[in-house]
Amino acid sequence: MLPPEILEESSMPRQQDLLQGTLDMLILRILSVEPMHGWGITQRVEQMSDEVLQVQQGSLYPAMERLGRKGWVISEWHTTDNNRRARYYSLTRAGRKQLESQARNWTRLSAAVNRVMQKA
């Protein structure tokens, strides 16, 4: 099993290693707003991160498989605005709970990291 990863666009000179599991949390966060298909999720991540983060397809779909297996998201086929069939993912109740706890952890963790970085 490969670790979920978020890669920066290769053209960008800055390298950032993101923590494992972050992609899962981002997906859950985006789906918490509204149901979304895979393509839409990648677009939304890019937009919301001001194009800093780009989701590699090779990570997205295995992540969807994993989230589905854990019962955090479910999927349904719907027709899109331009009349195409697409698979929409939405959060389950367990997924919502998971998002809450992951978000809490993230806040605590990033705050801690920030404190260390500022004091040092």
Add this chain to the structure above:
Amino acid sequence: MSWLLELKARILALFRGGAMDRERAEEMQYHLEEAARRNLDRGMPADEARRQALLSFGGIENVKEMCRDERGTRLFEDLMQDLRFGLRLLRRNPGFGAVAVLTLALGIGANTAIFSAVRAVIIDDLPYFEPDQLVILREVTPRTPDLLFSIQDLEAVRHRTSAFSAIGAYALGQFVARGDGAADLLRGSRVSPDFFTVFGVTPSLGRLFGNADFMPGARSVVISHAAWVQHFGSAADAVGRALWLNREPWTVVGVMQASFDVGGALWIPMVWPPDLSMSNRSNNLYVVARLGNNVDLSRAQASVAAAMESLRRERPSTNGDTGGRVAKLSDTGSPFVRPTLLLLQGVAGLLLLIACANLANLFLARATDRRREFGVRAALGAGRRRLVRQLLIESMLVATIGGALGVMISYLTVPTLVSAAAWTLPRADSVGVRLPELAFGLGLGILTALGFGSVPAVAASRSDVLKSLSCTIHATPGRGTRILRSVLVAAQVCLALVILTGATLMIKSAARVYSLPMGFEARNLVVAEVPFSPSYVSEDRRREFRHRLVDAMQGRLGARSVALANSMPYTSARMVPFSVAPLNAADKPAFHIMPFRVVSENYFDVLRIPLVQGRLFVPDDRAGHARVAIVNEQFVREFGGRNLVRTRILSRRAEFVVVGVVGDTRNFALTQPPEAAVYAPLEQEGADALSIAVRGGDTATIVHSMREAVMTLDPDLPVVRPEQVGAKMSRVDAQRGFYLLMLSLFAGLGVTLAGVGIYGVLAHVAGLRTREFGVRMALGAQPGEVKALALREGLRPVMAGLLAGLVGAWWVTDLFRVNAVFTAQLFQVAPHDPWTLVSALLGFLVVAATACYIPARRTARIDPATVLRAE
């Protein structure tokens, strides 16, 4: 609960794998198209937009594969794939599959069969309530380490110890019993009030004894399941009906469960004698007890010992040297059965080891043939673990099929084996192949699969991809594999020789036993006893009964020969002291105790005992004429070997004139030397016991008419154990027969398996070296030389195995010398009998040489031209 959800998702994914793949593909297709459209929007040309979308997506198949990994069914899917592949291989190579599966099935079948007996006899609990708490009590004196209790001592112990929650006793006896059908002699017992309480058993019908049943005059009987079937035809209303015991009516109050057989086939209340003085002490009580709460065996033992000690001080004249002994009930009973069964299980284990070595070699040979396949797979990216797993799964597959087949073999053979062993196996009725045996067999299969499967798996995982790709089919395997193969062959040869030696020893001993002359013709001879009841006090009445019985039997069976006697070989005999009348009247006669058979005139004809000297009995040898007797040759030998015809012999009460000498007979067991015997004419001597012998014809018919004839003459007389003398004999000798049968079977199997193993390896090697041999012959080697070369190399590991086997065999024969269980099996054969070793060795060598010769001969037939052209 989240793990439950996840499990559900994984299981669903197992069945929906295909649909999930398709959905994922469609979804990704959509993704690609959207990405391309965005690129178009950004102003890229159509081709470029598509190309960039694909590029940024990465490998589509790769992503699909990663999704599948995430689904968590990967391992299972791979396993299924390996399994399907394994099955395909087996189907494509049915010869290999059949040999492998059969080899294993035989090994596992043998183990499972023995295990079913081991389970019933050793592992399973006795069918009583908390059987661990049950103990037996015995008395001990310096002369006899194992004495039954007397009622006086039991009462004293009962009042002096509190180690037991209940103490029960029973005294064995024989009863002439009659219910609905014919009378029969049953073993039964008188039991104390607490007898059933100790075991914690309940009846299947009616009730057990209450206090009222122990009052004088009460006649209540509890009967066994078997007696219920035999005497009441399993009637539901048997309770309350009468069972005639020794011609007195008793009331059946209960029917016991089938599993309960302590004390025989029926139980009656034991009435305590009013006089408990020591003068009429008799040690006839079997004592069983249940340990009290928190009392262990050693405390119970100490408590009983203390009680007996105080008795010793109290009445030194009668109890001066009497102690007590306590033993677990589960540890008692046939002391030889446990070790012997375990021994057989051990031999079966050796057999499985041989099968295992065989399979390891088979799989090793096949792995050699498949080197290219593995090379290709490794080159295509299959990991070592995957290859090893593939090989292990293939061996598991063979093991599972073989294990299932083995359990089936044991299922089919165990009933036959049990009926052969019924007389030596306690609790034979609970021996059978059931669920535990199935689990045992399949478990053994998996264990062996790990054993024989890991050998080629490790060999394959070590192999070098490049080397295996470049080698041709005919390249011989590496040195390591060759050595491993020889070691495996040597190991199975060694094991097979050990088993064969043990079996040969026993076969030899059995041949000695069975070749002993019986002294009479045992085939087609049915013998039964008819014990007279007290109403046959007068000899006149008995004579009348005998005459009418012979008439009735001859009427029913035609003119077949029916002989009567007071006893026959293999029935209980009357022992009487006899002596030859001293030549000198002043000398005291020297009496020897021997069977005294009072026989009908045709007795010697019917039993086919040869006349050696003098004459047989004639009609004139009857009451009122001179008392005559016939002696056997052993009698003559014991009394000086001179001619005894027309001399006088003495019992303590009478004097006979010897009219003839007949041959000796073996009367109790084959292994017992013939004893001296005296025969007297029935019409002259009379007899208070009666045995019948009928020669020829169908056993069932004879037994039926015997029962019918006795029944019409007197329904109260039982016909006891009517059966072929052969059946009686084999019961006496059953243990030898059973172990002999099992060991011979195992030895045969072991030798066959080893032979097949040797052959398999050699045939494979010969196949691999066809080209080499072809080249040798093309260069001038004679076919004979090539053959000799192949034979020599094939026999080398066999010889090594035989050498190791000789050491093992010596150790096994030593076991026959040291261990009582083994020693008891031997008759007139020395444990270290050199001929046994030599004959086992030679026998095995013949098998091994044949197994080597067949493939070797094939190499000699190689046509060099064909071989060289084929390259």
